[in-house]
Amino acid sequence: MNERIIELTEINPNDFFGAQNSTITQLKTFFPKVKIVARGNKLKIFGEAELLDEFEKRLEMLIKYFNRYNKLDENSIERILTSTGKEEEIRKSGNAKDVLVHGVSGKLIKAQTANQHKMIDLMQKNDMLFAVGPAGTGKTYTAVALAVKALKEKEVRRIILTRPAVESGENLGFLPGDLKEKLDPYMQPLYDALRDMIPHEKLQAYLENGTIQIAPLAFMRGRTLDNAFVILDEAQNTTHAQMKMFLTRMGMHAKFIITGDPGQIDLPRRQVSGLKESLLALKDIKGIAQVYLDDKDVIRHRLVKQIITAYKSIETE
Numbered sequence: 224m225n226e227r228i229i230e231l232t233e234i235n236p237n238d239f240f241g242a243q244n245s246t247i248t249q250l251k252t253f254f255p256k257v258k259i260v261a262r263g264n265k266l267k268i269f270g271e272a273e274l275l276d277e278f279e280k281r282l283e284m285l286i287k288y289f290n291r292y293n294k295l296d297e298n299s300i301e302r303i304l305t306s307t308g309k310e311e312e313i314r315k316s317g318n319a320k321d322v323l324v325h326g327v328s329g330k331l332i333k334a335q336t337a338n339q340h341k342m343i344d345l346m347q348k349n350d351m352l353f354a355v356g357p358a359g360t361g362k363t364y365t366a367v368a369l370a371v372k373a374l375k376e377k378e379v380r381r382i383i384l385t386r387p388a389v390e391s392g393e394n395l396g397f398l399p400g401d402l403k404e405k406l407d408p409y410m411q412p413l414y415d416a417l418r419d420m421i422p423h424e425k426l427q428a429y430l431e432n433g434t435i436q437i438a439p440l441a442f443m444r445g446r447t448l449d450n451a452f453v454i455l456d457e458a459q460n461t462t463h464a465q466m467k468m469f470l471t472r473m474g475m476h477a478k479f480i481i482t483g484d485p486g487q488i489d490l491p492r493r494q495v496s497g498l499k500e501s502l503l504a505l506k507d508i509k510g511i512a513q514v515y516l517d518d519k520d521v522i523r524h525r526l527v528k529q530i531i532t533a534y535k536s537i538e539t540e
Contacts, residue, residue, distance in 0.1 A: 440465055
């Protein structure tokens with residue numbers, strides 16, 4: 224009798240195996256001649272070589288499904304174990320039309336407005352996209368979802384999220400802790416989006432091994448960003464030099480999204496925003512697209528749309 228050990232990495236075995244090892248129970252039903260022993264994140268399997276090959280193949284399909292949709296239920300397991308094994312069949316079984324990412328607890332992450340759909344379409348046709356608009360329009364959230372989708376589908380090897388560390392009227396120097404602890408709250412919107420889309424254990428693993436990197440813009444200097452999906456958030460707070468530095472970090476097989484709100488610039492007076500400059504300078508370059516979101520795209524509390532409109536009226540007076 225042959226023996227093999229299969230280790231599950233970057234997956235919470237409790238979630239994958241299910242309550243009372245329900246996934247293992249189904250596997251045993253479909254592979255009655257394979258002995259299966261689960262210990263922690265490892266599976267020991269015993270049986271004929273051909274059966275073990277087929278078992279490993281089906282298990283890999285289950286893992287792919289779980290990684291894509293962050294869940295496994297009885298019907299999905301049965302469908303995968305009895306399928307012809309084609310990835311397309313599994314993909315269709317998830318009903319994934321218009322869904323960017325299957326998030327945590329089955330949350331479906333998808334574009335909700337016309338301009339968010341435009342972001343997705345433009346990103347498919349271009350390697351660099353500027354997404355500009357007021358707070359609450361979902362530009363950063365949609366950008367992060369596109370990055371996570373690209374990572375899950377192995378279009379890129381890593382995600383890099385960055386923001387210029389402009390203090391927005393608050394002094395980072397007076398916050399307690401080391402540099403990371405000072406900056407983490409500032410990067411919180413990016414962490415929040417990721418937590419919606421990637422299970423906790425997997426996100427922690429990605430952050431620890433560098434698959435996902437979140438860092439202030441200054442940390443990008445001198446780097447070449449290959450095989451990466453890179454998002455520059457709050458780009459209205461970049462200077463001319465910072466924006467030029469960031470844009471020229473682009474390496475081979477990279478995708479860049481730059482998001483910002485020209486109405487919320489926190490730079491010192493008389494300091495020109497690098498975002499405003501780049502929108503003008505790069506507008507005619509093939510491969511670089513721009514999308515402008517507005518108050519029709521606001522998906523926060525209904526009052527946010529009214530607040531944006533109210534401020535727009537006093538800012539134009």
